[in-house]
Every structure is written in C-alpha cells, then in structure tokens.
Amino acid sequence: MKKVAILGMFLGTVVASCSGDQDKGIPVVNLEALHAIPLDHAIDQLAKDTTFIDVKLPPNARIDQLSQQELGQLKAAAYRFYEHVTLENNQYRVDLKDPKVLHLSEQVVKAYEQAISNTNHFADSMAKAGQAIQLPPVSEEYLNNLLK
DSSP: OHHHHHHHHHHHHOBOSOOOOGGGTOOOOBHHHHHHSOOSSOOHHHHHSOOOBOOOOOTTOOGGGSOHHHHHHHHHHHHHHHTTEEEETTEEEEOOSOGGGGOBOHHHHHHHHHHHHHHHHHHHHHHHTTOOOOOOOOOHHHHHHHTO
16 A cells, blocks of 8 residues: 555656747646546557657646547657656666667657656655655556557
8 A cells, every 4th residue: 555655655656758949839647647547548569669659748748538549649658758758766777878779859858857857856855855765666567548
C-alpha cells in the first residue's frame, strides 16, 4: 500500500507531455491521468517501433477531451522516453545520449525532461522540509501498463 501511495504521489507530480506556451498549441498532460485511462486499441507496435511521434494538441487540453488516437500517441511517447529513465539516489536520471533514437519530436523530449527535473526538484524540496519521500523506480510493470 505504501508503494502504491508513493507511486501515486510521484505520478501526480509529473507533467509528462509537452508543456509550453499557448501560441504553439503544446499539450500539458498529467502522467497519472494518462496512465489511468485505458485505450481501445493496442499501441505496443507504435511504442516499440521507430514511427515518428509528434504530439500536437490544443493548449490546456484536458485528458478526458483527448481522442483515443491522441492518448495512444502520448502513452507510446511516454513508454519510449521512460525506458531510458533510472532512479539513482532518489533522483531520476535520463540515460539518453542522442534523443533522436526515440523518434519523438524535440518538444516532446524536452517536456519529458522537464517533467523529470520537476519531479527531482519536488523530492528535494520535500526532503529539505523534513518530509522525505522515496521515489519509485520506473518499473517494467509501469511501462507495460502504459501500453494498455
């Protein structure tokens, strides 16, 4: 139960798609919500192949207003990115020498990197406030759940 609560807290703090200015129409999606909404189609192939993904959604798009295709793209992009994330000393690290290998738009990659930075900052600030939390590792189980 404690692990689920920590994972929920982690996911609740991660903004996991593209966050940016409204003029560019860059989406903002909460990874917890993205993870929780099931798809009506399989995205295994999209997540694991080299099809280029460039998620373009209206600014301030709400997760419940997205099409199943848009949700699938966001989940596939999250799968590709978070495959390269590890947990070291309660900080997430991205082990990615060349982001082009992900076949994601630059905006999507930058947004996921920002989400990692925000989560690490949150964990640090909680620790400094005397309320240290243990961030959960990005597990195979979590990655596989993104595919559903």
